[in-house]
Amino acid sequence: MQKEYHKESNKQKIDEEETADDTLQKGLNLEEEGLTRAVQESEKQQSILPLVKQELSLKIRYKRLSEGKEEFVYEEPKQHHFELTEYEKQKIEERRRQNRQSAQRSRKRSEDYEEKLKQKINILSKENIKLSKEREQLRKTKEKLLLEFRKVGCFPSVRVCSCGIKLKASKKVSATETQSSSK
Incomplete structure (x- = not known):
């Protein structure tokens, strides 16, 4: 009887192992997909963070499955949309109105x-x-x-520079000499 029980328990263990192998195979397929996504995301972001997240996820999953617990499925928390009070709506509208007026004044x-x-x-x-x-x-x-001075003949010996300094035709005179000689 003990032999039959032992055979039956071995058969049950084999069935459990086959089920565990199937689950493990499915898990490996999912892991490969997750790793592939993590690698792509990592390359896209130029960061190892997606790979670290995937590794942690797999470690947690392996630990839960080895303890015989269900697989953990993470769900994003729902974002709560809060309704604004009438006072808050009025404040927002007032601020928008003030911003529009300010923008109009600035454009003007x-x-x-x-x-x-x-x-x-x-x-x-x-x-x-x-x-x-x-x-x-x-x-x-x-x-x-x-032209008139040249015709008359009284101006050719003195030349006036554009800056107002008188120059004699025969030699160049400096500005200090001109100022001292004109006094």
């Missing part, structure tokens, strides 16, 4: 500043054109006067 200031700059550019451009015309007119007047 920018537009005004841009308009002032455009006006200033127009004024300075017109003044620049006016001064250029005046300079050209003065240059022509200078040329006419020099």
